[in-house]
Amino acid sequence: MGPMKRQMHLNLFIQSRGHHEASWRHPDASPLALTDIRFYEDMAQRAEAGLFDSIFLADQLALDADVGRAGRTWLEPITVLAALARATSRIGLIATASTTYTEPFNLARQYASLDHISGGRVGWNIVTSWLATAARNFGGEGQVSHADRYARGEEFMQVVKALWDSWADDAVIDDRDGGHYARADRIRPIDHAGAFYKVAGPLNMPRSPQGRPVFVQAGSSDTGRRFAARHAEAVFTAQMEKATAQAFYTDLKALVKAEGRPVDQAQILPGLSPLIASTEAEAQRQVRELNDLTDPEVGRRRLSSRFGGHDFSHLPLDKPLSVGDFPDPGTVEAARSRTEVIVGLVRREKPTLRQLLASLAGARGHYTAAGTPEQIADLMQGWFEEGAADGFNVMPPVLPAMLDTFVAEVIPLLQRRGLFRTAYEGETLREHYGLARPESAFHGAG
Numbered sequence: 001m002g003p004m005k006r007q008m009h010l011n012l013f014i015q016s017r018g019h020h021e022a023s024w025r026h027p028d029a030s031p032l033a034l035t036d037i038r039f040y041e042d043m044a045q046r047a048e049a050g051l052f053d054s055i056f057l058a059d060q061l062a063l064d065a066d067v068g069r070a071g072r073t074w075l076e077p078i079t080v081l082a083a084l085a086r087a088t089s090r091i092g093l094i095a096t097a098s099t100t101y102t103e104p105f106n107l108a109r110q111y112a113s114l115d116h117i118s119g120g121r122v123g124w125n126i127v128t129s130w131l132a133t134a135a136r137n138f139g140g141e142g143q144v145s146h147a148d149r150y151a152r153g154e155e156f157m158q159v160v161k162a163l164w165d166s167w168a169d170d171a172v173i174d175d176r177d178g179g180h181y182a183r184a185d186r187i188r189p190i191d192h193a194g195a196f197y198k199v200a201g202p203l204n205m206p207r208s209p210q211g212r213p214v215f216v217q218a219g220s221s222d223t224g225r226r227f228a229a230r231h232a233e234a235v236f237t238a239q240m241e242k243a244t245a246q247a248f249y250t251d252l253k254a255l256v257k258a259e260g261r262p263v264d265q266a267q268i269l270p271g272l273s274p275l276i277a278s279t280e281a282e283a284q285r286q287v288r289e290l291n292d293l294t295d296p297e298v299g300r301r302r303l304s305s306r307f308g309g310h311d312f313s314h315l316p317l318d319k320p321l322s323v324g325d326f327p328d329p330g331t332v333e334a335a336r337s338r339t340e341v342i343v344g345l346v347r348r349e350k351p352t353l354r355q356l357l358a359s360l361a362g363a364r365g366h367y368t369a370a371g372t373p374e375q376i377a378d379l380m381q382g383w384f385e386e387g388a389a390d391g392f393n394v395m396p397p398v399l400p401a402m403l404d405t406f407v408a409e410v411i412p413l414l415q416r417r418g419l420f421r422t423a424y425e426g427e428t429l430r431e432h433y434g435l436a437r438p439e440s441a442f443h444g445a446g
Contacts, residue, residue, distance in 0.1 A: 009391030022293030024071025054092030062133035092429030094123035120209030120428035166202030168442035229255035271366030299357030
């Protein structure tokens with residue numbers, strides 16, 4: 001047999017009742033409350049039946065101002081993953097946690113616990129939080145600047161890696177007869193003292209099945225890309241067209257290589273929000289039906305928060321936009337990568353505000369596609385084979401209905417083309433993504 005053909009990786013991004021802004025009120029959306037754990041268990045089990053590599057939960061640390069008109073509340077992700085670890089057996093489980101608002105020791109301990117609970121299936125989506133509203137919930141007045149958040153983030157990574165590595169793999173012997181539980185010489189303090197953190201260590205928990213969680217990252221700004229190149233093992237990215245996805249892919253793989261890492265140890269998964277129907281016309285009709293359920297004022301407020309609170313209230317809904325209607329993304333302390341995507345779209349297509357908000361309502365600046373199962377499979381194969389993606393962060397517009405269609409109609413096409421697994425091979429998330437297990441700080445068997 002020749003070398004195995006490269007296969008794509010698929011993550012299911014579970015958010016609200018789907019990724020379209022109006023999903024929460026769509027007749028095909030789950031009838032369960034957004035705080036009902038059965039909703040998440042159900043989605044995770046459907047994704048596992050579809051052989052997805054992983055599921056992912058985003059997070060934010062403040063309530064949106066438009067809560068009256070938008071169904072976006074959610075449970076705290078780390079807690080949810082503990083429940084999902086028991087409701088599933090193979091699928092990877094990825095949760096977002098912020099380096100800005102979590103102590104490294106707490107985070108290292110929670111993720112090590114989850115890795116033990118799940119048998120090695122956990123991933124951490126690393127965010128350096130940016131919402132001004134979040135800062136106010138954590139005693140801060142202003143926002144931490146973009147550069148400062150990443151400087152702190154770098155030191156945070158140093159600390160948590162050291163904590164996860166502070167126990168040798170063979171430290172626990174659990175010898176009941178001899179009365180020896182652990183080999184103390186195989187557990188070491190980390191004695192970290194830096195600009196932002198002072199942490200003695202060691203972690204008060206044995207090394208976990210994967211050594212540490214899989215590192216996932218989603219920042220595309222210049223600083224964000226360099227952070228990803230150093231740390232990320234999977235990268236979620238929002239790309240509005242194939243050409244920009246290819247440019248991002250080429251750039252990030254080059255940065256990974258420059259960091260001395262193998263390029264296949266950073267899997268790049270652009271967001272894809274597919275709406276699938278038996279004909280293209282029917283798919284387009286469903287898109288219009290969803291867009292008709294949206295509230296443009298919810299979209300306008302969300303656009304404002306994307307641009308650090310910039311006021312768009314004076315812009316008419318039906319006049320073509322120009323780049324001059326937006327602040328320069330370089331001056332925005334918020335999520336800079338997403339503002340660049342939006343300004344680029346305005347420059348290319350000069351949409352009206354209503355059109356822009358509709359295109360963002362589908363998946364907040366991720367790639368949306370509507371068509372037949374063949375068209376979606378062809379699109380995915382094109383991106384995968386032509387240097388734009390190692391797989392996809394799948395964002396169904398409405399859950400569970402549009403996930404079910406994807407699993408039933410698109411996955412079999414990818415499998416027939418040899419592009420996606422027909423069974424789980426490994427037990428851990430690292431194995432699903434083809435990632436190496438990190439060495440602990442201890443070499444040899446001591």
